[in-house]
Every structure is written in C-alpha cells, then in structure tokens.
Amino acid sequence: MRQLAAAHLLEDVSFGGVVKSLSIFDRPELATRIRNEMIEVNPAGVRAPRLDADIIITHFTPRWRTLPFLHALRLRNRKAFLVHVEHSYTRAFEELHVDSVRRFRAMLRGSYAAFDEVVAVSHGQADWLRVARLVPHEKLLVIPPWSDHGDLRAMPLACHSGNRPIVIGAYGRFDAIKGFDVLIDAVRRLDPTRFSLLLGGFGPEEDELKHRASLMPNMEFAGKVTNHRDFLGRCDIVAIPSRREAFGQVAMEAKLAGRPIIAAQVDGLPEQVGKAGITVDCSSAETLAAALAQLPKLPLDKMAEAARASVADAEITRLLAWQRLFGRAARYCRASQSVEARAAAPIRTSAGQIR
Template identity: 50%
Template sequence: MKPLRVIHLLDDVAPGGVMQALAIYDHPGLTDLQTSRVVQVMPDRPWAPRLEADVILTHFPPRWRALPFLAVLRARNPQARLIHVEHSYTGAWEAHCVPHRRRFRTMLRQAYRLFDDVVAVSHGQREWLEQAVGISRHRLRVISPWSDVPDLATIAPSDGACRRPLVVGAYGRFAEQKGFDRLIEAFRELDPQRYTLRLGGFGPQEAALRAAAADLPHVCFVGAVSDRAAFLAQCDVIAVPSRWEAFGLVATEARQAARALLVANVDGLPEQLGEAGVRVDFSSPYGLRDSLAALDEGSLTELGRKARASVVGLTEARLEAWRHLLSGDAR
C-alpha cells in the first residue's frame, strides 16, 4: 500500500509547541504509514490551495475571518480527509478571553462542521468541546502532543535533602497565558533561605516580569531554555501556573525528567498529574506556599519516580492513536 500523503497547514511556523508536536510524524513508527509536509498558509484570506493530499490537518485556531478559507479548502480538496487539531481553545481560554461567548461558539460550530474529524489535545479540552460546541463523539478524538527531548530519561530523580534551598523551576513563553506573574508574586511569601525560583523563557511580558521580581533575590531569570534536560536537572520541582492550557508539554517533559509537578487546576493540566504532584491555586498568595510546605524531602524523590513511571509507553500510545486516526480505523 502506498503511504498516505499528509499535509499540515499552519499559519505560523516559528519554533514552538505546535511545531514541536509535529515531530511525531517523522518517527519510524509512523513513516511507514504516511509521508508528511508542512505548508504555511494565510487563513484570513479567502483563498485556499488545492493540495495533492490524502489527509489535510489544520493546526491554526478557527476564527471568523478564516471561515471562507476553510470552506474553500473543503471545496477544493474533496478527495482528502480534513482533520483539525485544536491546540488553542479551552474552557479557561474562553473564560479569560471571550467577551461574547454565544458568538464565539457559533463560529466554532460553523468551522468544525467542515472537518471529518476534530482532535482535542486533552480530555479536559474534549469535555469542554462536547459541552460548548456539541461535536459528536464519533468525530472528536483525544490525542495529546508528543515530546521527544533527548536525555530526559537519564536524569536522576531529585533528592530534596541534598540541595537547599529547594529549586522550583518554570519555563515557557513570557505571556499572560503562562501565569508567571502569579508565580513571582507567590514567591513573595516564600523564604529565600528555603526556596529559589529558576524562570526560563522569553516573550512580551519579560520586562514586566523582571520588574516584578526586582526586589526578590530568590527569583532567577535564566533566559531562553535551549537545553531542557539541563534546565530540568537543576530543578527539584516544576511549576506550571498557566491561566489556560490545552495540554502543557512542559508537564510531560517534567514527568519524563522525573520531576514532581505543581500545576494549575485548568483545562488539560490536572490529568497529567496522576501521583506525580499536586494541583495549586496560583490565584491565592498562599497556594504555592502551602503546597511546597507539604513536600518533604522523601516525597520529592518518590513523586519523581511516579512521574517517570507515568510516561512509560507514552510514545507508543501516541503513535498508535495517530495510526488509527490517519488510516481510518478509528471510525
């Protein structure tokens, strides 16, 4: 059988979570089934290309201005299965960013009708999509992103007794979504002799974040994180204080690195915990303080071991899910 011709449509091909997630298509576990390539498009213009493809996946968020593009894409490619991967919209995103909920959901319903299948990246996101948009279960799948960062599996679990102060790590884009401002404010309630924050990344909020931490000696900015394994190895616990987060690859990478997790109770983050950490109310000035106080020296190592155990077989599960969906076996 000839490999499926798969094309991924993106409106932004800058390095980031979406581009990282596409690496799974180059995995040997999928290359026998399909060949894929990325095509950058401008969905706010009403023209869509005709593509030599068996499967077309869109990875940009639907919006009113993109509806004509999606309709033309469907009309010009009747031979292809259209699959949308929803990387962006969630219940928490809607609560924070959408002033007119009914109008927004009407747009989503019109957009999703043009696709054969819709992929949610977490069960939390899927539940919201079912409730908010009414997508039928046979068209809505859950396939979480995959992260293949070298050397994470070789990092030893943290031993909190060997290092003081305890190092809390966080990394990602410095933007409102990621909630790093809340994390910095929470560190005002923490003793510098007991806790240090290592904050990695860059983005539009960097100047504001640095200003907020100017009088906090236990908050350290380390710049862009080009070596995630090295960064994670220097931390005892990883915090993910996002205001909204469809999935959160940082949490998966932390689990692969055997690091305990402190995550916000939003969207897809809680389902990554298992026994690897705790949910934290980052909107409270004392939420982080109380959660850290509950972690004793022995529990960090044990949580790290459970975190790594929770990702055993993860790659194989992601590959199998995509094989089923692309080949049509999931129907």
C-alpha cells in the same frame, strides 16, 4: 497499503510547540504509512488551495475570518480526509477571553463542521468541546501532543536532600497566560532560605516579571531555555501555574526528566499530575504560596519516580492513536476513489446499450 500523503497547514512554520509536536510523524511507525509536508498558509486572507494530499490536517486557530478558507478547503479537496487539531481553545480560554459565548461557540461549530475528525490535545479540552456541543461525539478524539526528548529520559531522578533550598523551576513564554506573575508573588511569601525560584524563558512580560522579582536574592532568570536537560537538572520541582493550558508540554517534559510537578487546576493540566505531583488553585498568590510551603513535607522522591513512570508509554500511545486515525483516513480515501470510479464508468441498460 499505499503510502498516504498528508499536508499539515500552519500559519507559522517557525520552530515552536506545534511544529515540535509534528516530529512524531518522522517516526518509522508512521513515516512508512504517511508522507508529511508542512505548508504555511494565511487562512484569513487567501483562497484555500487544492492540494495533492489524501489527508489535510490544520493546526491553526479557527476564527471568524478563517471560516471561508475552511469551507473552501473542504469543497476544493472533496476526496481528502480533513482533520483539525485544536491546540488553542479551552474552557478557561472561553471564561477569560470571550465576551459573547453564544457567538464564539457558533464560530467554532461552523469551523469544525468542515472536518471529518477533530483532535483534542487533552481530555479536559475534549470534555469542554463535548459538553458545549461544539463537536459531535463521533468526530471527536483525544491525542495529546508528543515531541521526542530522549535525553530527558536519561536524566537522574530529582533528589532533594533537605540540606539546601528547594528549587522551584518554571519556564515558557513570558506571557500573562502562563501565570508567572502569581508564581513570583507566591515565592516572595516564602522563606528565601528554604525556597528558590528559577525562571526560564522570554517574552513580552519579561521586564514586568523582572521588576516584580527585583531585590529577591532567591529568584533567578535563566534566559531562553535552549537546553532542557541543563535547566531541568537544576530543578527539584517544576511549577505550571498557567491561567489556561490546552495540554501543557512543560508538564510532559518535566515528567520525562523525572521532576515532580505542581500544576494549576485548569484545562488539560490536572490529568497530567496523578502521583507525579499536586494540583493547586493558582488564581492567587496566597493559595499558591500555601501549597508551595508544604513541599518539604511531601515525598518528592516518590513523586519523581511516579513522574517518570507516568510517561513510560506516552510515545507509543500517541503513535497507536495516529495509526488508527490514518487507518480510518485510508478507508475513507479508498471509498472516495471507489465512488469516483463508479461515477465515471459507463452505464449499461438492460438492452446492452451504453449511455
């Protein structure tokens, strides 16, 4: 099979979670079948390009202002197989941020109609897309994101002896949606000789979070996390108290590092937990504090083992899922070329004349 050409359209190609997830296409299992190119676009303000690509994969967030771009992209690239990866929208997003559900869903249905397939990044997200009837069942599939963290898989498993405070780690962008404010308030309710909080990251809420944690000797801000191995090596358990989370890359990284997780009961997070930790109602500091207070009674060492085991096959399952998608895209492209060839061929009448 000839190598396919894929164009990944992003609004921002600076290093981030979405760009990190594209590293899976550099794996030999996929690179031999598809040639990838990242293209930065402004889908709200420019005309959709005509691309020399067999597959076009969009990674930006659909909005009313991007609808003309998406449908022009379809019209100007009729022979390409179009895929959208939904990194942003979830049930919790709709509940928290949408005033008119009817209008919001109309925008999404109109956007997704431009694509041959829509990829959800978690089963929780896919369930919402399906129940809300935003994507036809036959066009919807689930492929969680993946970025290589081989150094995390080589780390020793978390092991808490009980002779020191349990270190609760959390990291990410300091934004209200991450729920770090609730986490700080929850840890403030705990015995500082038994629990400590290590927060990594930066963002618009940094000053507010530091003020909230002021005068607490058991809370430390580690700054931007550039070395995940070092940061996670200091954690006994990792908390993901997000108010919304389509997937939760932090949960995946923590499990690779052999760290138990405590995750909010929203969107794609619960399906990542299993025996690797616990899910908690993180909507209030009281409920989160009550769950954290039970950590010394939990089998954290067994949870650490389960965390590492739960992601043992994660990379290969993602690779296989993308291989299957590329297989469907290749068949689509061959069918399009066949139709074009037949349309261009001369038509012979029964008398042998060409017209």
